[in-house]
Amino acid sequence: MSGELDIRGGGAVEVDTATLRDTAARFVLAADELTRICARVGSLQNMLFAQQQFAGVALSTLALLATRLTDAVVRGERIAADLEAAAAIYELVELNARLAVAFWAGDDDALALIERQRAVLIAQYPEAMERARLAEFERAVLWPGDLVRQATEAGYDLGGLFDTARGSDLLAAAVGGVAVGGTAIGFAALTGVGGWGRLRSDATLNGAAQPIRVSASQRPPLPAPSNLTGAAERIPRTGASQVRVEKYTMADGSRQFAVYVSGTRTMAVSAKEPWDSRSNVELYSGSRSASYDATESALRAAGAQPGDVVHAFGHSQGAMITSHLALESEYDTRTLVNFGSPVEADVGSSTLSVGIRHTDDPVAALAGGGFMESVGAPGSFIVEREAHPLAGTDDLGLPSHQMTSYVETATMLDASADPRVHQLGDVFEELSHAVTVEVTEFAATRADSEGATASLGDEE
Structure with missing residues (x-):
């Protein structure tokens, strides 16, 4: 780390x-x-x-x-x-x-x-x-210093590699570094000054619901996560399921839900996978996506009703989904924890907002540095660190954006003495007193126009 x-x-x-x-x-x-x-x-x-x-x-x-x-x-x-x-x-x-x-x-x-x-x-x-x-x-312009530095160094490496056969690798490396670094600076200026990725409190997704099919799979009950690392590890990363919902029934009969939403599963535009590049573009531009509809469908299928308390955890595309859930759904979203989110949402004073982002994560950079003012309930906070300082061709795989890197950051945060971290721990402590816990994972696929928008089928 x-x-x-x-x-x-x-x-x-x-x-x-x-x-x-x-x-x-x-x-x-x-x-x-x-x-x-x-x-x-x-x-x-x-x-x-x-x-x-x-x-x-x-x-x-x-x-x-x-x-x-x-x-x-x-x-x-x-x-x-x-x-x-x-x-x-x-x-x-x-x-x-x-x-x-x-x-x-x-x-x-x-x-x-x-x-x-x-x-x-x-x-x-x-x-x-x-x-x-x-x-x-x-x-607005200079916040992504780590990203620009790494982009420049990576451009230098790529330029030298490209022109080594010609014997002019030094010049090519210099040109490559300046070009890539300059592109990163321009990107920073556009996102920072343009305000892209900042969702105002009245932001809503446009467009009609998209046809999807969602299959539910019951999992053995588990106690609530004891810390942020435990919550981060429950966000689906592999397999068919993209959404995990945990239903907590408390001693007084009230219910609370925790929803964990996956990041992008394919960078292609997929005919079947809702967590694709198409959904990324739609969500970032303010349009309703199949992945958002699938997440809402999963919550309803797990028993969540308007007004129920929801604690939302998302990574990457999943963080855009949970941000809009907090802004515009009918649930009482008490907690919003996002990892590597391309957006930052101006959630209300009743939502504890925790944003975790790496300064060398180009996806998190799409948020343009976030809002100038703080967002969320008192005690909300953001966490930043440079996850992979050494630049090179390995950065093409976006290691700083991978959920494994964010789990490492969550572990560091759990070890912190910052009192705001303890406030987040209070959420897990409250959930630990549930008398019953139901765990369901949901796998979604796109359906054709004749398919049901929220067709649920059970998987054993």
Whole structure:
């Protein structure tokens, strides 16, 4: 396993501005207290000056102490001012993001309120808006540094390999590296600035349901996963099944469901496989896919009804599916955990959102760095790391996107002392108290126009 975990509360520049201002206030109080101590030291110096023939050493010591206290006061006041300015910058980033949402929603009242809030901050900190825009630009364009570096190095290797026979491999390698790296930078700019892959809270899939056939297969009951690694390992990767649903019946008779949704099964456009490139394009462009319909069908077949609590876990294409389930389904999606997702969804405050992505995963890069502001319920977070730092031709197999790599990251996260990880653990702890657990796996295929959209058949 490689790469240190970067765990943060979400958003491009997610910072708790209230904590910044509280810390600034504490520095101000400390500076005031030091100023009062300086005054008392000055009074003591005056008293000892009259007896300087007996107190010369004490006077020298007090003079040194007074100098150090004065320096500490100046530094404390400077730190407090810098913290206040930083809080203003981060607040402007958040306000700019909210302004864009209000604009596209046509909410004139919200626009007016946000404009007034921005004006107050800019009046107090005239340089804050320029620095906020710079932070937004850097995040929008420069966030995929690991991906661009690896693309450049891989291009260098491929260029040299291609032209070795001609004896000009150095030039070819340089050209190849620049070309591939430049393409990666352009890709980053388009996705980041264009906002592709960011699903607003009102995002819905367009189009009619597609004809599919779904077969159900009962599996032996298992206890709830005890941690994120256990949940990640339950996402289907091989075999016929693409969706796994676990039904938990609690002691009070209530029900909760966990759904685990596979990533893409074939990069071709398949006549039968719903988890194909066609579904990828449809979901990313905002259209209903056969894989989405199959997942909804699987949940209904497992007994989930509107209003039931659902905990959703998805990888890659499966993460796009679970994101839309959280945004537009009739279920109470309490938890959304996505691995290597091409999108980030602005889910509501009742959904704990956990996004796990590798900075060298080109599929996760389709999310364009995600939202500038945090999304989801309090305690939501994102996790990033560079999964495979060494670049080369092996990257053509997208090792950083494979679920095996994300399971490694989940294991690292489980070992973390970050309190937000413990909040996710509370979900598994609650499910562990179920009195019965039913496990069903579902295999879906595309059907022709005459096939049933949600035809269920049992497999033994």
